Amino acid sequence: MKEKIKIAIIGLGYVGLPLARLFATKYAVVGFDINTERVAELILGTDTTLEVSDAVLQEVLVQKPSDENGLFCSTSIDDIKNCNYYIVTVPTPVDKNNRPVLIPLVKASETVGAVLKKDDIVIYESTVYPGATEEECIPILEKVSGFVFNKDFYAGYSPERINPGDKEHTVEKILKVTSGSTPEVGEKVNDLYKSVITAGTHLAPTIKVAEASKVIENSQRDINIAFVNELAKIFNLMDINTHDVLEAAGTKWNFLPFKPGLVGGHCIGVDPYYLAQKAQEYGYNPEIILAGRRLNDSMGEYVASEVIKLMIAKDVRIKNAEVLVLGITFKENCPDVRNTKVVDVVAALKGYNTKVTVYDPWANEQEVLHEYGLLSKKEIPNSKFDVIILTVAHNEFKELDFNFLRKEKSIVYDVKNILNESIKDKTL
Numbered sequence: 001m002k003e004k005i006k007i008a009i010i011g012l013g014y015v016g017l018p019l020a021r022l023f024a025t026k027y028a029v030v031g032f033d034i035n036t037e038r039v040a041e042l043i044l045g046t047d048t049t050l051e052v053s054d055a056v057l058q059e060v061l062v063q064k065p066s067d068e069n070g071l072f073c074s075t076s077i078d079d080i081k082n083c084n085y086y087i088v089t090v091p092t093p094v095d096k097n098n099r100p101v102l103i104p105l106v107k108a109s110e111t112v113g114a115v116l117k118k119d120d121i122v123i124y125e126s127t128v129y130p131g132a133t134e135e136e137c138i139p140i141l142e143k144v145s146g147f148v149f150n151k152d153f154y155a156g157y158s159p160e161r162i163n164p165g166d167k168e169h170t171v172e173k174i175l176k177v178t179s180g181s182t183p184e185v186g187e188k189v190n191d192l193y194k195s196v197i198t199a200g201t202h203l204a205p206t207i208k209v210a211e212a213s214k215v216i217e218n219s220q221r222d223i224n225i226a227f228v229n230e231l232a233k234i235f236n237l238m239d240i241n242t243h244d245v246l247e248a249a250g251t252k253w254n255f256l257p258f259k260p261g262l263v264g265g266h267c268i269g270v271d272p273y274y275l276a277q278k279a280q281e282y283g284y285n286p287e288i289i290l291a292g293r294r295l296n297d298s299m300g301e302y303v304a305s306e307v308i309k310l311m312i313a314k315d316v317r318i319k320n321a322e323v324l325v326l327g328i329t330f331k332e333n334c335p336d337v338r339n340t341k342v343v344d345v346v347a348a349l350k351g352y353n354t355k356v357t358v359y360d361p362w363a364n365e366q367e368v369l370h371e372y373g374l375l376s377k378k379e380i381p382n383s384k385f386d387v388i389i390l391t392v393a394h395n396e397f398k399e400l401d402f403n404f405l406r407k408e409k410s411i412v413y414d415v416k417n418i419l420n421e422s423i424k425d426k427t428l
């Protein structure tokens with residue numbers, strides 16, 4: 001008889017929830033998270049990350065564990081005991097020295113190890129360096145369960161490729177890389193994802209290949225953005241508009257369309273460090289990867305210094321200048337403030353003794369205060385500013401009345417190059 005598939009998703013964040021929701025349309029799914037507030041809001045049918053709309057979430061929610069299709073959310077390990085597929089989607093951040101932090105992965109593996117049964121399959125989705133699944137996670141599963149890997153239980157790795165805030169490229173529409181700890185398990189893992197991912201799947205030959213493929217996707221983006229950020233620094237010195245240059249160069253079929261900007265979030269600005277650390281363990285010092293990181297991490301301070309130069313040129317007094325920063329999230333039209341580099345712009349400007357106000361209609365004010373000690377407003381301030389810096393391309397900012405917001409002698413700096421030429425003094 002064909003086994004009845006029952007899936008546990010461990011970690012219901014930006015990645016785990018959309019995946020759990022999708023699988024729940026075809027399978028019995030238990031979503032497990034240690035964050036009681038998160039689980040409570042999901043049980044009530046609301047996703048504050050805005051990745052899954054309330055209506056779509058509520059369509060699959062069930063209020064008690066069941067063997068029928070649907071999503072049951074829980075903080076209790078008892079509720080995942082009967083599952084046979086465990087999919088781990090917990091965070092993989094770095095510490096203040098940019099070293100990988102595997103604690104959530106270790107804890108999640110302990111949780112799964114405690115409920116593991118014969119023939120279960122554990123699939124990791126969190127972004128890691130090649131080798132992390134087999135070298136760090138599997139030994140924990142073995143130790144806690146007492147089972148033998150690839151005899152009593154199996155593993156897979158299938159990296160997540162979703163793009164927060166992107167309502168077009170949703171999880172089922174993005175081709176998914178899969179892998180398994182044996183060729184047969186690879187096929188099983190691939191079949192599981194293929195049954196819900198309409199864009200299809202790519203079965204990688206090994207778990208390490210699948211892990212490496214994900215971490216280089218984000219590292220490649222990071223390096224490409226670092227290159228155009230470097231171009232912006234060069235062309236600004238030469239008084240050439242970088243965006244005009246990129247537009248002209250972009251007319252060649254193989255010129256890649258990257259834009260300068262702040263590189264935040266917990267993927268592109270973090271994942272290259274995972275690869276770099278592993279490379280260093282093997283005695284190789286990654287030059288390009290770390291140079292890209294350094295360059296991108298310098299952009300917040302650079303934006304602030306460009307603004308200060310403009311203020312001096314226009315005779316706008318710096319001390320106590322009223323500065324309005326438009327946007328604190330790490331990207332447009334999304335409430336995610338993790339690892340946002342706008343805080344570097346704010347810190348540098350405060351260092352020049354200016355008074356900074358942050359307006360972001362998307363960001364959660366409490367979260368910004370908790371994470372960064374910054375006051376962020378959801379309502380546009382009813383006053384005039386010496387400097388306005390657009391740092392995030394939220395749609396709302398395109399409609400703002402800049403004439404109302406700016407003082408007569410003032411600066412508008414557009415990091416994202418979305419404002420009309422007539423409004424802004426300069427772009428990055």
Ligand SMILES: NC(=O)c1ccc[n+]([C@@H]2O[C@H](COP(=O)([O-])OP(=O)(O)OC[C@H]3O[C@@H](n4cnc5c(N)ncnc54)[C@H](O)[C@@H]3O)[C@@H](O)[C@H]2O)c1
Nearest residue numbers: 011012013014015033034035090092104107108126127160
């Ligand atoms: N957000 C993205 O765009 C994206 C895209 C691709 C890959 N990824 C990767 O996916 C992984 C998850 O990212 P995310 O954005 O969903 O993170 P997130 O912070 O939004 O969600 C993680 C969830 O896991 C929960 N959690 C933490 N430890 C746990 C544990 N021990 N047991 C159960 N739950 C636990 C947290 O409470 C949280 O709700 C990371 O490795 C990330 O790099 C993220």
